[in-house]
Amino acid sequence: MLKLPGLIDPHVHVREPGQTHKEDWDSVTQAALAGGVTMILAMPNTKPPIFDESTLNLALDAAKQKARCDYAQFLGAGPDNADWDRHSSLPLRSAGLKMYLDSTFGELRLDDMTLWMPHFAKFPKDSPIVLHSESRTMAAGILFAALYDRPVHIAHVSLKEEILLIKAAKEKGIKVTCEVCPHHLFMVSQVLDEERGKKKEGRLEVRPRLATEEDV
Secondary structure (H helix, E strand, O other), rough: OOOOOOOOEEEOOOOOOOOOOOOOOOHHHHHHOOOEEEEEEEOOOOOOOOOOOOHHHHHHHHHHHOOOOOOEEEEEEEOOOOOOOOOOOHHHHHOOOEEEEEOOOOEEEEHHHHHHHHHHHHOOOOOOEEEOOOOOHHHHHHHHHHHHOOOOEEOOOOOHHHHHHHHHHHHHHOOOEEEHHHHHOOHHHHHHHHHHOOOOOOOOOOHHHHHHHOOO
């Protein structure tokens, strides 16, 4: 028998508030425990998104009532909430800051790099920044990590070129880590094409999109 400690899943979509017909704190933490996960970190792209004190309270209150395992909630970076120096208590109550820099579902995408700058400058350096980014935006995010001398974590890497860039950045001493999702390890875009033929593509419509066999 192989014994493992309780696992931490750093990338979980709870869907509460706003879409509890998909998932809530009760169902997601039951599933986590069934899989050996004893702590989850929840993403902020809910409805409404978690980006200020009132929405953070909304999420944490629901978690306190329903969660069956340990948890933490990410804050989302928006165009108007980078004044973290004025709201210094919020980062302390969160898992960190999630920045959506590329195609995603929800309302938190930041297309303009001038909107990234105050978040990198003002979010506490001892709290993590996690980037939803792909290829060019990922490269830009790594550049920001170097310019602001702070670590970043790249969520759900899906392409070979992204892994090579992260490897090169680490070799230069840039503080970057990354993660990959199981579906990007075991599924390719060809599977999605086959599902489209069956009119079932919604099951595999993910962001970042499924890639090629070479990327896997």
